[in-house]
Amino acid sequence: MFRPEHSVILGIGELKPSLDVKGQISLDLLARAAVLAIQDAGLDKGDIDGLLVCPPSEDSYFLWPSQVAEYLQLSPTFMNMVELGGASAAGCIARASLMVAAGLCRYCLCLSGGIWDPQVFNTREGKTAVMSQAEIDYELPYGPMGFNSGYAMIARRHMHEYGTTAEQLAKIAVDQRTNALANPDALFNRQPLSIQQVLDSPIVVDPLHLLEIVRPCSGAAAVIVGNKGPHRAPAHTPVILRGFGEAYTHNSIAYAPSLTTSAIKAAGERAFRMAQLTVKDIDLVSLYDCYTITVLISLEDLGFCHKGEGGRFVERTDLTYKGNLPCNTHGGQLSFGQPSFAGGMSHVIEAVRQLRGEAGQRQVSNNRRALVNGNGGTMSTQCCLILERG
Amino acid sequence: MTDYQQTYWEHIEEGSLWLQYCSHCQRYVFYPRRHCPYCPRENLEWRQTSGQGRVHSYTLVRVSALPEFKDLVPYIYALVDLVEGIRIPTNIIECAVDQVRVDMPVTLATIKREGRALPVFKPFQKQN
Numbered sequence: 226m227f228r229p230e231h232s233v234i235l236g237i238g239e240l241k242p243s244l245d246v247k248g249q250i251s252l253d254l255l256a257r258a259a260v261l262a263i264q265d266a267g268l269d270k271g272d273i274d275g276l277l278v279c280p281p282s283e284d285s286y287f288l289w290p291s292q293v294a295e296y297l298q299l300s301p302t303f304m305n306m307v308e309l310g311g312a313s314a315a316g317c318i319a320r321a322s323l324m325v326a327a328g329l330c331r332y333c334l335c336l337s338g339g340i341w342d343p344q345v346f347n348t349r350e351g352k353t354a355v356m357s358q359a360e361i362d363y364e365l366p367y368g369p370m371g372f373n374s375g376y377a378m379i380a381r382r383h384m385h386e387y388g389t390t391a392e393q394l395a396k397i398a399v400d401q402r403t404n405a406l407a408n409p410d411a412l413f414n415r416q417p418l419s420i421q422q423v424l425d426s427p428i429v430v431d432p433l434h435l436l437e438i439v440r441p442c443s444g445a446a447a448v449i450v451g452n453k454g455p456h457r458a459p460a461h462t463p464v465i466l467r468g469f470g471e472a473y474t475h476n477s478i479a480y481a482p483s484l485t486t487s488a489i490k491a492a493g494e495r496a497f498r499m500a501q502l503t504v505k506d507i508d509l510v511s512l513y514d515c516y517t518i519t520v521l522i523s524l525e526d527l528g529f530c531h532k533g534e535g536g537r538f539v540e541r542t543d544l545t546y547k548g549n550l551p552c553n554t555h556g557g558q559l560s561f562g563q564p565s566f567a568g569g570m571s572h573v574i575e576a577v578r579q580l581r582g583e584a585g586q587r588q589v590s591n592n593r594r595a596l597v598n599g600n601g602g603t604m605s606t607q608c609c610l611i612l613e614r615g
Numbered sequence: 616m617t618d619y620q621q622t623y624w625e626h627i628e629e630g631s632l633w634l635q636y637c638s639h640c641q642r643y644v645f646y647p648r649r650h651c652p653y654c655p656r657e658n659l660e661w662r663q664t665s666g667q668g669r670v671h672s673y674t675l676v677r678v679s680a681l682p683e684f685k686d687l688v689p690y691i692y693a694l695v696d697l698v699e700g701i702r703i704p705t706n707i708i709e710c711a712v713d714q715v716r717v718d719m720p721v722t723l724a725t726i727k728r729e730g731r732a733l734p735v736f737k738p739f740q741k742q743n
């Protein structure tokens with residue numbers, strides 16, 4: 226029978242996010258991240274026999290896994306592209322564990338990232354490229370601003386139903402900036418942030434302010450999943466996958482069963498059931514943070530507080546690496562950056578660093594178990610992972 | 616264009632909002648499609664809606680990256696819950712941006728944009 230804990234994360238590699246990567250293509254970045262992860266795992270490139278890739282933003286998707294395999298001269302026995310939007314990275318880890326457990330491969334390389342093309346969301350062509358036909362036909366004529374509009378309406382509805390305030394949402398960005406100040410690789414790690422500064426930043430799509438919205442950039446990240454068991458050079462504490470769970474409810478927010486309760490609830494329940502653990506067993510979290518409201522709803526849906534109490538919960542909870550529920554200790558996508566389409570791999574990698582005890586200045590003291598959530602679309606496609614120090 | 620897309624837009628051109636209805640599930644369906652997504656039978660029937668609903672949520676667009684919306688800002692992009700149990704993406708018109716509210720009652724209107732009719736909603740007032 227499949228047990229997720231038979232899979233371990235053996236290697237991680239991550240490039241510093243960047244806004245200027247002239248003269249490079251996505252494959253250049255992915256290859257550099259892959260090399261770092263292979264070294265980190267104490268493996269040789271020839272050991273890699275499984276490959277899972279997230280889609281790139283500016284390059285052709287066409288046969289992307291084989292484009293990557295060719296560039297790196299890998300000969301995987303099993304490979305695929307995982308397209309779950311922001312849940313792709315977490316989805317890769319879940320699928321890699323299945324591949325390893327099934328004996329399809331011994332070492333699966335999971336890759337995410339690439340060059341960010343700022344035209345993706347800023348032109349009609351760019352917008353329609355990431356929209357479904359239903360969105361193009363029945364939403365685009367009304368002038369939505371891509372994902373921003375969907376999340377803005379989620380935030381507005383949450384404020385209406387539960388009295389959540391702009392100040393409470395801003396607190397999430399503030400705590401994550403505090404985390405980023407302790408991360409030399411973060412895109413925004415020089416200036417601390419105050420709640421007032423978040424509220425004073427321009428309202429991009431009401432009620433969301435500029436500093437509550439993810440900053441896309443270029444970058445890449447790699448994770449190697451292998452079998453538990455003796456390895457040639459266990460350079461690091463292995464990190465065990467205790468459980469995962471996925472859930473899906475809709476594509477466009479217009480067709481969501483609820484704007485304020487998401488598929489994260491079902492994904493989290495499935496992950497906890499597989500892990501035979503509860504929310505009380507979790508020491509730190511890495512929650513996909515395309516917007517502040519995403520983190521708030523994730524905390525509610527995962528059971529860290531009751532539905533509707535997210536605002537008051539983040540107000541009284543220190544979400545920094547020094548606090549009682551460390552959240553996105555690398556700074557999250559809001560301050561670390563969101564490399565390419567889906568920055569979700571940075572959430573996985575930060576959880577692994579914390580569980581290994583390799584997070585440096587921002588190391589948390591309680592680091593036995595971490596929950597990672599990847600969120601795709603407008604809170605529609607979810608993958609939740611529960612990781613444990615081996 | 617598919618036959619069901621054509622039917623939808625033809626009714627809009629005439630100023631009314633018709634949606635598909637599954638008599639087996641006794642539910643309306645949006646967006647138009649071949650199959651009822653619930654049962655999932657074909658042969659959905661068309662029914663005219665009341666055009667009455669409430670704002671489920673909204674956002675204000677102050678800067679639009681879309682060229683055809685540059686002169687329309689600020690505008691209200693919203694989800695409206697029709698009394699028929701359907702949620703539809705739309706704009707709220709004839710409403711100042713600081714007047715729109717969640718749960719506000721709205722009623723159907725149509726506008727011309729890019730040479731074709733679009734269903735939008737305006738604040739419901741008893742006299743209309």
Ligand SMILES: [Zn+2]
Pocket residue numbers: 637638639640641651652653654655656
């Ligand atoms: Zn039906």
